[in-house]
Amino acid sequence: MRVLITNDDGIDSPGLHALVERSSELGLSPVVAAPPVNLSGVSASLVPLDDPNRIQIEERHLPGFGDELAYIVGAPPALIVMLAMIGGFGEPPDLILAGVNIGPNTGRSTLISGTIGAVMTGARFGRSGLATSLDVRPSAETTPVWSTATDLATPLICWLATAPRSTRLNLHVPNLPRDAVRGFRPADLAPVG
Numbered sequence: 001m002r003v004l005i006t007n008d009d010g011i012d013s014p015g016l017h018a019l020v021e022r023s024s025e026l027g028l029s030p031v032v033a034a035p036p037v038n039l040s041g042v043s044a045s046l047v048p049l050d051d052p053n054r055i056q057i058e059e060r061h062l063p064g065f066g067d068e069l070a071y072i073v074g075a076p077p078a079l080i081v082m083l084a085m086i087g088g089f090g091e092p093p094d095l096i097l098a099g100v101n102i103g104p105n106t107g108r109s110t111l112i113s114g115t116i117g118a119v120m121t122g123a124r125f126g127r128s129g130l131a132t133s134l135d136v137r138p139s140a141e142t143t144p145v146w147s148t149a150t151d152l153a154t155p156l157i158c159w160l161a162t163a164p165r166s167t168r169l170n171l172h173v174p175n176l177p178r179d180a181v182r183g184f185r186p187a188d189l190a191p192v193g
Contacts, residue, residue, distance in 0.1 A: 001094045002091060002094050003157075004095070006034050006077045006096070007019075007101055007118075008114025009038050009039075009102055010037050019100050019149075026157060031084065031093060033070065033088075034070070034071075034077070040103065051074075076114055077117055077118035093122075095161065098129065099131055099133055102136055105133040107189060123166040123167075128160045130169045131171065133170075134149045136175040149171075152181065152184070
């Protein structure tokens with residue numbers, strides 16, 4: 001299964017790299033395309049970063065991922081998904097994976113999240129998707145536990161492969177060791193952030 005992996009934290013995000021690694025371990029064929037810089041809070045923006053008339057795309061190899069190419073795209077995640085769906089990075093993906101985003105995507109913040117915007121855009125093209133976020137503040141002196149996020153995302157990714165078209169999930173993961181997380185709990189959007 002071909003999956004697009006993107007985020008709003010940028011191509012150098014360790015969370016993005018963790019998700020790429022996990023998808024490869026699951027036997028998926030990841031296509032990695034992300035903005036060059038952190039674009040948190042861009043929602044489903046479709047505006048190119050530097051030039052309104054063109055989108056800059058640069059090929060790159062991610063450290064530790066062999067010969068597979070990744071793409072640095074001068075665009076927010078929603079526009080990256082649109083490009084992928086019209087063949088901008090080869091065959092359109094079957095599934096959209098966004099993240100692992102650093103910081104919470106709960107309450108009202110989900111309305112402006114670029115990570116969520118990517119998954120919502122994929123749904124408009126009939127693709128299911130998972131937005132994954134790790135609840136650690138970028139300014140905190142805390143080490144992100146990326147493996148907890150990817151461990152919890154794994155069964156959801158496997159389930160999404162057979163879920164109804166356009167299924168959208170938002171996974172919010174506490175920044176704790178995996179054995180300290182008791183499991184999943186469905187939730188509606190909180191009325192506050």
